[in-house]
Amino acid sequence: MQAKPFGLLLLALALLLGTGLGIAGGQSAGKPPTLTIGYLELEDDPRYDEAHMDAMFPAQPWGRPYPGAVVALEESRFHAMAAGTEFELRREIVAEPSDLVPTLQTMIEDGMRFILLDLPAEHVAALARTTQDEDMMLFNVSALEDSLRQQQCQAHLFHVAPSRTMLTDALAQYLVFKKWRDVLVLKGPKPADEDYYEAFGRSAKRYGLSIEAVKDFVLGADPRQRGQNNVALLTAASDADAVVVIDSDGEFARAVPYQTQQPQLVVGSAGLVPDWWHWAWSRHGAPQLNDRFIRATGRLMTGYDWSAWMAVKAIAEAVLRTESSEFAALQDYLRSDELILDGFKGYRLDFRPWNNQLRQPIFLTTENWVVARAPLPGFLHQTNNLETLGLDETENQCEF
Amino acid sequence: MRSKGTSLARILFVVPTLVWPASGALAKDTGYIFVSSEDDDVVTVLEGGTLEKVKDIPTAERPRGLHFSPGHRLLYVACGDGDSIDVIDVGKLAVVNQLNVGDDPETFDLSPDGDVMYVSNEDDAMMTAFNLENEQPIGSVAVGPEPEGVLATPDGKSVYVASEVASMVHVIDAKNLSLRNNIVVAARPRRFALTPDGKELWVSSEIGGRVSIIDTATGEVIDEIPFEPEGFRVEDITPVGITTTKDGATAFVALGGANHVAVVDVEDREVYEYMLVGKRPWNLELTTDDQTLYVANGQSDDLSVIDVAELKVTRSVPVGRVPYGVAIDD
Numbered sequence: 001m002q003a004k005p006f007g008l009l010l011l012a013l014a015l016l017l018g019t020g021l022g023i024a025g026g027q028s029a030g031k032p033p034t035l036t037i038g039y040l041e042l043e044d045d046p047r048y049d050e051a052h053m054d055a056m057f058p059a060q061p062w063g064r065p066y067p068g069a070v071v072a073l074e075e076s077r078f079h080a081m082a083a084g085t086e087f088e089l090r091r092e093i094v095a096e097p098s099d100l101v102p103t104l105q106t107m108i109e110d111g112m113r114f115i116l117l118d119l120p121a122e123h124v125a126a127l128a129r130t131t132q133d134e135d136m137m138l139f140n141v142s143a144l145e146d147s148l149r150q151q152q153c154q155a156h157l158f159h160v161a162p163s164r165t166m167l168t169d170a171l172a173q174y175l176v177f178k179k180w181r182d183v184l185v186l187k188g189p190k191p192a193d194e195d196y197y198e199a200f201g202r203s204a205k206r207y208g209l210s211i212e213a214v215k216d217f218v219l220g221a222d223p224r225q226r227g228q229n230n231v232a233l234l235t236a237a238s239d240a241d242a243v244v245v246i247d248s249d250g251e252f253a254r255a256v257p258y259q260t261q262q263p264q265l266v267v268g269s270a271g272l273v274p275d276w277w278h279w280a281w282s283r284h285g286a287p288q289l290n291d292r293f294i295r296a297t298g299r300l301m302t303g304y305d306w307s308a309w310m311a312v313k314a315i316a317e318a319v320l321r322t323e324s325s326e327f328a329a330l331q332d333y334l335r336s337d338e339l340i341l342d343g344f345k346g347y348r349l350d351f352r353p354w355n356n357q358l359r360q361p362i363f364l365t366t367e368n369w370v371v372a373r374a375p376l377p378g379f380l381h382q383t384n385n386l387e388t389l390g391l392d393e394t395e396n397q398c399e400f
Numbered sequence: 401m402r403s404k405g406t407s408l409a410r411i412l413f414v415v416p417t418l419v420w421p422a423s424g425a426l427a428k429d430t431g432y433i434f435v436s437s438e439d440d441d442v443v444t445v446l447e448g449g450t451l452e453k454v455k456d457i458p459t460a461e462r463p464r465g466l467h468f469s470p471g472h473r474l475l476y477v478a479c480g481d482g483d484s485i486d487v488i489d490v491g492k493l494a495v496v497n498q499l500n501v502g503d504d505p506e507t508f509d510l511s512p513d514g515d516v517m518y519v520s521n522e523d524d525a526m527m528t529a530f531n532l533e534n535e536q537p538i539g540s541v542a543v544g545p546e547p548e549g550v551l552a553t554p555d556g557k558s559v560y561v562a563s564e565v566a567s568m569v570h571v572i573d574a575k576n577l578s579l580r581n582n583i584v585v586a587a588r589p590r591r592f593a594l595t596p597d598g599k600e601l602w603v604s605s606e607i608g609g610r611v612s613i614i615d616t617a618t619g620e621v622i623d624e625i626p627f628e629p630e631g632f633r634v635e636d637i638t639p640v641g642i643t644t645t646k647d648g649a650t651a652f653v654a655l656g657g658a659n660h661v662a663v664v665d666v667e668d669r670e671v672y673e674y675m676l677v678g679k680r681p682w683n684l685e686l687t688t689d690d691q692t693l694y695v696a697n698g699q700s701d702d703l704s705v706i707d708v709a710e711l712k713v714t715r716s717v718p719v720g721r722v723p724y725g726v727a728i729d730d
Contacts (some may be wrong), residue, residue: 046572050433074565075545075565077544078543078544078563078566078567078568078582079566079567081582082568082582083582178537211627285546285564285565288522288545288546289522291523292545317567317587320566320567320584321584340586340587340607340608341566341587342567342587342588342607344636344656347637348587348607348609348634348637384633384635385633385635386635
């Protein structure tokens with residue numbers, strides 16, 4: 001077992017108290033020391049626009065993910081007890097992007113060493129760059145951009161949310177698994193759609209899909225643009241097996257199924273959608289977690305909520321296994337190959353050492369079911385089949 | 401340690417097995433095999449020899465854990481979505497009572513005298529002790545989230561409860577229903593087996609992919625048994641069900657996603673055989689004579705039948721959808 005001698009633990013605590021690392025309050029006070037986990041988000045984050053969330057687009061947020069962290073904290077009470085500590089969450093909602101850096105600095109000054117970032121990619125990148133010399137760990141819970149895992153990576157930035165590439169790899173695996181190899185791509189106009197398309201293009205190449213054509217769509221009803229806004233016209237010349245909709249927004253995608261000219265399958269941002277959590281997943285303790293989340297929030301749990309939950313669970317697991325609240329011990333454990341996280345998806349999860357991305361299965365979902373879980377049968381990797389999803393070490397451009 | 405002369409089994413899985421011979425007068429000895437099927441809301445009854453289906457006994461929703469009363473007059477079935485423990489009369493092959501033991505019961509055990517039922521309430525993170533005489537709860541203990549396996553010790557003093565989410569084994573004082581200890585084990589602990597001398601508690605961990613062995617005197621994990629069936633990755637190895645022969649020499653562990661049952665030499669703590677069974681073997685049960693092992697395969701909706709002497713799968717028998725547990729009235 002990983003049990004450490006008690007003396008060592010006391011020593012660690014004493015050191016911590018001396019340097020003020022991560023621990024507020026002292027053992028001599030009779031109250032257990034508290035490990036505070038920070039949570040930083042933006043008030044006007046466009047991804048959490050109310051109307052947009054109410055539309056419940058697949059694989060998009062249906063509410064702010066913060067309650068996921070709360071549910072995880074509640075689950076971790078016994079973890080804290082076993083380590084002689086207490087967990088607490090401190091949530092900071094910042095009004096202006098310009099306040100992000102000062103707020104994060106204050107959180108660090110207050111002793112927080114584990115901070116969840118629930119922010120758009122540009123802010124995640126900026127905050128991680130600003131704090132790269134700090135002794136701390138940042139957890140990205142909601143930005144999917146591959147660039148954060150590649151050129152913009154940082155040694156202390158961990159990604160609990162999957163990358164876009166992990167999601168498109170899962171989709172490509174499913175299409176190949178079903179031998180629906182010929183696809184038509186409908187691509188949206190936003191910069192995020194460009195990233196999404198790039199990820200899909202790479203997945204198509206990796207798994208051998210044939211892209212029959214790529215058509216740009218626009219949202220609207222302008223008859224002069226009907227070649228781009230009318231699904232029947234966009235798909236008229238196609239005899240592909242499936243129509244892949246690349247729509248980071250979701251509004252166009254939701255109207256594509258059943259509107260294609262041919263009886264084609266729709267996948268991507270509508271129809272069969274890769275997602276990293278689903279309220280209908282019925283195995284590995286998922287129904288119980290989904291129930292706990294519904295009780296806490298009154299709504300269904302999404303991948304974004306799962307990421308916030310998973311980040312806190314990872315920290316709690318490190319506390320349980322090291323019987324410590326010392327930052328160095330927890331960080332070492334989270335980076336080690338001893339780490340086994342239970343994401344309620346049925347695999348052992350841990351972080352890829354080359355870019356700090358959490359390895360995890362991806363679900364292929366419909367609006368009320370999980371059709372399959374990737375890696376699909378037959379997609380094998382020499383070390384870990386989860387490596388068939390996302391950037392493998394050979395593609396790595398991240399240098400810490 | 402390997403004293404062949406001892407008549408005591410080195411490991412006994414469930415308490416009712418221990419007390420069964422003493423109350424044999426009440427036993428039905430039908431030879432029937434009872435299998436709970438989560439998605440069909442039935443307990444399927446098979447004829448012991450022929451494995452012909454005798455009956456499907458309808459139960460409340462999502463029947464899972466199964467235990468006989470001492471003497472096998474009754475079979476208790478935990479029905480998670482029905483929020484009840486259904487009580488089957490083994491003579492009548494019908495549900496004759498329903499016990500309200502709290503929400504979402506999955507697994508449970510009985511006190512050695514059969515008077516008290518200890519139930520894990522998965523959704524409420526509680527272990528509830530329930531008086532089977534007056535059908536009233538005695539009390540509850542708050543445990544880690546998603547409590548799973550329950551084992552009441554034969555001396556009547558302790559109850560072990562595994563919390564899947566806290567990765568802990570809780571040691572509960574059976575008398576005053578208080579938490580005596582929390583023992584950290586590998587991720588997602590599920591089921592228990594206890595040595596008859598009470599010195600070792602074996603715990604299967606589904607995500608940890610191993611069995612942890614706890615020294616019950618110190619509460620320390622003293623050893624771990626990993627599983628490496630050929631052709632499977634660590635992520636496929638999700639051990640859950642665990643049972644042992646009466647002589648305590650051999651343990652059988654169902655490996656879930658790895659579609660195998662591991663055969664473990666208890667003394668050496670070494671796996672010496674892997675047997676291919678159906679898809680996602682979950683729980684398993686031996687006949688009293690230790691000749692036959694039945695394995696419920698959750699994802700192939702069948703029951704594997706294993707000849708223990710030969711360590712060979714001799715048959716597989718279709719049962720209901722998502723078979724969960726097996727109980728044998730022999």
